Amino acid sequence: MSSPTRARRTRARAPRPEAGPDAAGTEVELEVGPVAHxxxxxxxxxxxxVFVRHALPGERVVARITEGVASAKFWRADAVRVLRADPARVEPACPVARPGMCGGCDFQHATPAKQRELKAQVxxxxxxxxxxLDLEVVVEEAPLAGPEGLRWRTRTQFAVDAEGRTGLRGHRSHHVVPVQDCPISTRAVIDSGVLDQRFGNVETVEVAAGSDGAAPLxxxxxxxxxxxxxxxLPDASVAVRTPEGLHRVSGRTWVGERITVRGQEHAFRVGxxxxxxxxxxAPAVLGEAxxxxxxxxxxxxxxxxxxxAGLFTALLADAVGEEGSVLAVEGEERAVRDARRSLHGQQHVELWAGSVEESLTDVEITSRRVDVVVLDPPRSGAGREAVQGIAALGARAIAYVACDPAALARDTAFLxxxxxxxxGLRAFDLFPQxxxxxxxARFVPRG
Known part of the structure; x- marks a missing residue:
């Protein structure tokens, strides 16, 4: 007698969730929680x-959704009305530092002291x-170029809209908000004249004002x-950036910087x-730290x-003296050329152009005695491979200069x-608003 035929089991596929309607533009009332990175x-x-900009912890606000669909795990929003304000809330100094406008300043609606408190929490x-790690962090107030955390930015990149007007981009947007001023930029940047002009077939206009007092670039x-x-632009040097490099139009294609640390003055040429x-x-504050x-x-x-461009290289060269040695590694060849000009004649300084990760496997480094290391990586941090190479050198102390606390924390775990x-850790408010x-951060061998 033949066995009965078994019915084939089939697993029903769950329907793919629909994205649902776009929530952008919807207004919701929210109790604001802690600050986030x-x-x-x-x-x-x-x-x-909901990640809310233009709000402060503990406030109650009406927020307008800027990004998000019904099925999303999180939304982004701007606080457009404040129902219960934090005592540290202030009126932004800039007319475009508001919801739906410029995305450059995140905390102009808070006092400088509150801003430092929020950054310390992050x-x-x-x-x-x-x-x-559980650490109590204090963010130190840096000397300011202007009152209330304004007029400090010596380098500003402006975008250009379809009509040729210069401005700043919105948050997470390519939209250009035309501006007549940027209150966090120095007067030298604003007085360069770029905000008064119309540009044709231009994507960005960057202004750099050096500390040597020369015309901005x-x-x-x-x-x-x-x-x-x-x-x-009669009050500025002008250059054009192309895939082949920087091309001089008028004046010079570099900026002069001067700093004094521990009584020693240093001059730098920065392309x-x-x-x-x-x-x-920042250069002197970080150099001293x-x-x-x-x-x-x-x-x-x-x-x-x-x-x-050799900032820490120069300071280390002073400290170790001619009987010591400094090896500097930088991946950008133009920066290495700048450093060579600034550090000309320092026989105990070597400058390498190349990948940090690859350099840390070079026998010229792995076989030498290294007493101290400083690293100032890009925003993404050093990463596991570089950290492994640094640790293998056995330095007695490492100084890590970080502009992103998440990358620093990740690399701290790797170290x-x-x-x-x-x-040891020091944090500085070098980007007010x-x-x-x-x-x-200072790292030493365990035990």
Whole structure:
């Protein structure tokens, strides 16, 4: 007798969830929770997380959804009305530092002291979440170029809209908000004249004002495959950026910077496309913090990673003296060329152009004695491979300069895996009105 035929089992597929209607534009009433990394606070609406800009913890606000669909796990929103305000709330100094407008400043609606408090909370939260550390963090007030955290930005990139007007982009948007002023930019940047002009076939206009008092440098990036229409800017040097490099139009293609640290003055030449700290006090503040963290001694061997135009290289060279040595590694060749000009004649300084990760496997580094290391990586941080190479050198102290607390916290955990512990942390408010904060962390071998 044949066995009965078995029915084939089939697993019913769950219907794919529909995205649902776009919630953008919907207004909801929210109790605002803690500050989060990125310039917003966290709230909840019907079980969903809402990241709210232009709000402060503890406030009750009406928020307008800017991004989100019905099925999304979180929404983004702007606080458009404040029903219960934090005592530290103030009126923004800039007319476009408001919901739906410029995305550059995250905290203009808070006093400078409140901003530092919020940034300290973010740094502490990131170190707890990603590195398992519970630290009390204090964000130090840096010397300001102007009152109330304004007029400090010496380098500003403006976007250009379809009508040729210069402005700033909205938050998470390509939309350009035309401006006549940027209150966090220095007078030298604003007086360059770029905000009074119309540009044709131009994507961005960057203005850099050096501390040497010379005319600011304006770097123009044309629209791809289009010839830029350049207005006259008699009060500035002008250069055009193309895929082939920077091309001089008038004046010079670099910016001069001067700093004094521990009584020693240093002059630097920074190319128009090169990196330099945007707050005028930042180079000296960070330089002093690095020296305090490392305490480099005469005759020691120092390693400067992601060395840029040579800021920390120069300070370390002073500290270790001619009987010591400094090796600087930077991936951007133009920055290395700038450093060579600034550090010309320093025989105990070596400058390498190349990948930090690859350089840390080079026998010339792995076989030498390294007493102290400073690294100032990009916003994304150093990463596991670089951290492993740094730890393998066995330096007695590492100074990590970080502009992103999440990347710092992640790399702190990586360093702990390789036997280095966080031995000190200083945080500085070098970007007032924004969510950005600069940290200098000291690491030493465990035990």
């Amino acid at each position: 990125g310039g917003h606070c966290v709230a909840r609406h019907e079980g969903r997380v 740094v502490a939260e990131q170190l707890h979440r990603l590195a398992g 304006v770097v123009i990036t044309p629209t791809p495959s289009r010839h830029a229409n350049l207005p006259k 128009g496309a090169g990196f330099w700290q945007v707050h005028p006090a 690095v020296l305090a963290a490392l305490e480099p001694q005469p005759g020691e061997s120092a390693l400067d990673l992601y060395s840029g 702990a895996e390789h036997g280095y512990v966080l031995d 924004t969510h950005h904060v600069e940290c200098v």
